[in-house]
Structure formats: C-alpha cells, structure tokens
Amino acid sequence: MEVHEVEIVMSAVSETQYPTTGYPEIGLVGRSNVGKSSLTNVLINRKSLARTSSQPGKTRTLNFYEVEHQLYFVDVPGYGYAKVSKKEREKFGVMIEHYMTTREQLRGVVQLVDSRHAPSADDVSMHEWLRYYDIPVLVVGTKVDKIKPGVRNKAESLIRKTLNMDGETELVLFSAETKMGKDKVWDWIESHIGGVE
C-alpha cells in the first residue's frame, strides 16, 4: 500500500475512546524497545510520527494510527517494562487483554521480537496467548541490520523454535534502518484486512 495520509487519531486508555469508524485494525505487540514505533513509521513512510525512544516503556496507551482512511495500526504498550510499577503493569495488561479479545475490528496482530536474541519468556507467553485466542499473527524479527547476513537463517529458526510457532505462521525479518522486510509485512497486513485496495 502506498501511504499518503496518516493521522494519529487517538491515544486511548479505555474502550470509550476507541475509534468508531469501523475500519479494520492491526495490532502491534512486543516488548518495550523492540521497535514497534519504528516499524509503524517505516510502514507509513514517516520519520517520526510514532514516537520512538531509547527509553523503554514510553508508549503507555493504545495509539491508533489511521492510514489512508482505510485501516488503523494499533500500537499496543510494550510488555516487560522495567520501570513501571506492578500495579500499572497489571492495568495495561487488562486493557490489552480486553482490547484483543473483544475488538471486532481487530484482524490480526504483528508480534515483534528482537532478532538478535532468543525470544524471552514474555514473548513466548504472548505468542501462546495470541494462538489460544485464534488471533492471526505475523511474527516480525526486528533490528535484523544488527546481525550478520550469514546468521539470519539461524536467528529465524531460533525464533520459530522458541516461540513454538506452527508451520503456517509467517515470520519476517525486518529492519527499520534498511527497510528490509517492509513489503512482506505490508503483504501480510493487506491479506488480513480484506477488501482494501
């Protein structure tokens, strides 16, 4: 999809603030700092619409990005914050769970993992959880520019194995720096939002 028009529609902390247009939604989940905002910016061809930071846990609300008046990317707060209180973490957990299990417009979730390391226990639980709720999931291994081309296959199998991915679930290695994987991610999204040209 050629993206020309993007708007941050809203940062929602509760259901009453979710958009009401009915456009399909694609969620982005992953640990804090894994590169969710960076992926969003690459997909929508913007340098910094989605705020990126080296400070983990900065994204604290569900951020809806309206793309071409056709769909939303929903940047979901990163799990595994180091600096957020347990109570706050639980609150985010409830909000995320509620959104993902009840939102009719949600067509699929892009789960980001850092391709430089084996997925964490949090990543494994998140993947299991998405599968349990039958939510279509694309796994994206981020920051692939930081690993040598010769070990990319190995990184891919480590992600597949650690997350217990089934053979049908797709995995794309991605870099926000080189934009590697961008088209594949868009292909997956387009095939899951249906009826959009």
Ligand SMILES: Nc1nc2c(ncn2[C@@H]2O[C@H](COP(=O)(O)OP(=O)(O)OP(=O)(O)O)[C@@H](O)[C@H]2O)c(=O)[nH]1
């Ligand atoms: N080299 C490289 N750095 C990246 C890539 N993607 C993200 N980063 C860097 O990783 C850091 C975190 O990226 P963000 O996109 O802010 O991560 P996030 O998942 O949105 O983080 P939270 O909003 O805190 O949950 C930033 O310093 C980015 O520049 C990538 O593909 N390659």
Ligand SMILES: [Mg+2]
């Ligand atoms: Mg972010």
